[in-house]
Amino acid sequence: MQEAIKIPASLRRMVAESAVVVVGRRGCCMSHVAKRLLQGLGANPAVFEVDDKCEDDVLVELRAAELPVVFVGGRWLGGLDRIMASHITGELTPLLKQAGALWL
Amino acid sequence: MMNSTSTQFVPSRRMGIYEPIHQMSMWGDFKGNNCLDASTPMILEVDPKLDNQSEDTSHGTVGHSNKYDQEASKPPDKVLRRLAQNREAARKSRLRKKAYVQQLESSKLRLIQLEQELGRARQQGMYTGSALDASPLSYAGSMNPGIATFELEYGHWVEEQDRQLADLRNALQSTETGDVELRIFVDGGLRHYCDLFKMKATAAKTDVFYLMSGMWKTSGERFFFWIGGFRPSELLKVLLPHLEPLTEQQRLDLGNLAQSCQQAEDALSQGMDRLHQILGAAIAKQLGEGNYLPQVGAAIEKLDDLARFVGQADHLRQETLQQISRILTTRQAARGLLALGEYFQRLRALSSLWSSRPRESS
Numbered sequence: 001m002q003e004a005i006k007i008p009a010s011l012r013r014m015v016a017e018s019a020v021v022v023v024g025r026r027g028c029c030m031s032h033v034a035k036r037l038l039q040g041l042g043a044n045p046a047v048f049e050v051d052d053k054c055e056d057d058v059l060v061e062l063r064a065a066e067l068p069v070v071f072v073g074g075r076w077l078g079g080l081d082r083i084m085a086s087h088i089t090g091e092l093t094p095l096l097k098q099a100g101a102l103w104l
Numbered sequence: 105m106m107n108s109t110s111t112q113f114v115p116s117r118r119m120g121i122y123e124p125i126h127q128m129s130m131w132g133d134f135k136g137n138n139c140l141d142a143s144t145p146m147i148l149e150v151d152p153k154l155d156n157q158s159e160d161t162s163h164g165t166v167g168h169s170n171k172y173d174q175e176a177s178k179p180p181d182k183v184l185r186r187l188a189q190n191r192e193a194a195r196k197s198r199l200r201k202k203a204y205v206q207q208l209e210s211s212k213l214r215l216i217q218l219e220q221e222l223g224r225a226r227q228q229g230m231y232t233g234s235a236l237d238a239s240p241l242s243y244a245g246s247m248n249p250g251i252a253t254f255e256l257e258y259g260h261w262v263e264e265q266d267r268q269l270a271d272l273r274n275a276l277q278s279t280e281t282g283d284v285e286l287r288i289f290v291d292g293g294l295r296h297y298c299d300l301f302k303m304k305a306t307a308a309k310t311d312v313f314y315l316m317s318g319m320w321k322t323s324g325e326r327f328f329f330w331i332g333g334f335r336p337s338e339l340l341k342v343l344l345p346h347l348e349p350l351t352e353q354q355r356l357d358l359g360n361l362a363q364s365c366q367q368a369e370d371a372l373s374q375g376m377d378r379l380h381q382i383l384g385a386a387i388a389k390q391l392g393e394g395n396y397l398p399q400v401g402a403a404i405e406k407l408d409d410l411a412r413f414v415g416q417a418d419h420l421r422q423e424t425l426q427q428i429s430r431i432l433t434t435r436q437a438a439r440g441l442l443a444l445g446e447y448f449q450r451l452r453a454l455s456s457l458w459s460s461r462p463r464e465s466s
Contacts, residue, residue: 027382028409029375029376029378029379029382029409029413030375030409030412030413030416032374032375032378033371033372033374033375033416034371036370036371036374036375037367037368037370037371040367040370040371041367056191059187059191060187060191063183063184063187064187065186065187065190065191066190066194080416081416081419084368084416084419084420084423085419085423087364087367087368088361088364088365088368088420088423088424088427089423089427089430090357090360090361090364
């Protein structure tokens with residue numbers, strides 16, 4: 001592939017190495033919501049901040065409509081809608097446990 | 105499309121003291137494509153992965169084997185097209201914002217001109233009224249058509265709600281009503297709430313402050329307000345005693361749901377506090393210089409986040425309602441919906457009863 005890699009290697013590394021990653025726009029309050037929810041459950045999410053300028057590139061690469069997006073156990077989980085919904089249905093906590101994000 | 109000066113919509117008593125924030129109404133009316141309606145990245149629609157995920161979760165797993173790949177069941181080009189549409193909508197939104205700020209600039213110049221003329225006229229003794237003491241930016245009067253539409257639709261929504269509740273009450277009281285019929289009521293009731301969330305999403309695009317202030321609701325309901333509507337955890341507390349008898353499993357599930365709701369609400373509330381701080385700081389930057397456009401312009405950028413909050417809160421409400429209906433039997437869900445509906449009816453009645461109470465003559 002001749003295309004320039006638009007996602008920094010640091011993000012790929014973070015996703016591979018951290019149990020939970022929140023990718024969000026710098027200073028965005030919705031990212032803050034995602035972070036606080038995960039922290040409230042006992043997880044300690046790694047945070048990858050995206051500049052306004054790079055946001056479109058990141059979105060294209062991640063094939064997402066908007067930020068924030070969350071990765072759990074190296075796998076794509078979804079945006080804030082998905083996080084909230086999966087928490088309400090009770091799926092989120094087992095997922096986090098499985099990924100080793102929770103210590104209890 | 106409504107002329108903004110038309111008075112066709114007679115204000116219902118629910119409107120109360122609505123003071124339109126016209127910076128935002130101009131925003132909504134502003135020339136440009138309104139195609140955001142089709143592809144807005146908000147609540148119920150947006151995330152294409154949502155559709156994929158819901159198929160996944162029934163098998164107990166979420167996520168993909170490959171980090172950045174899409175679920176194979178959805179044709180990739182359809183999804184890519186949708187994503188491209190969303191990005192396009194966001195781009196158009198940014199352009200509209202730019203154009204809007206430019207319009208603000210020219211309005212400001214005009215304002216300065218008018219103030220100067222007024223000042224001159226005053227000195228020459230032509231004005232004796234004190235109307236000019238009011239801030240030049242108070243636009244009492246003309247309504248935002250998007251909001252007027254919403255209020256009208258909301259009035260219809262409440263009427264329909266009252267009808268549905270009356271029918272449901274009759275159905276539950278009759279010994280002949282079976283689960284199949286009740287299921288229709290429950291599904292209809294849930295869908296009716298979804299309709300309201302969709303209406304709110306549309307209204308949020310024209311005036312998010314209006315949504316946040318709950319001006320379409322009665323003052324009694326506003327007392328219990330949380331980010332544009334009811335608090336899901338509050339809902340559960342109201343419903344619980346009316347759902348008995350419950351099985352142990354149901355009790356457990358509802359307990360977990362209550363906790364999850366609370367956690368989700370806390371996260372959203374904390375995000376709102378953050379937005380509050382950021383917005384306040386943006387507005388308060390460099391006061392005293394007389395020029396307000398850069399600061400107000402920057403603040404407007406943050407208001408997109410506010411609309412997202414209302415969307416997320418409504419999404420939470422919807423998910424909670426659906427989870428409750430999953431946990432309960434059809435009959436329990438029907439009873440729950442009736443209890444919920446009556447609870448809101450009482451709140452609506454609270455304000456009008458309060459304002460019509462006999463007062464001591466002084």
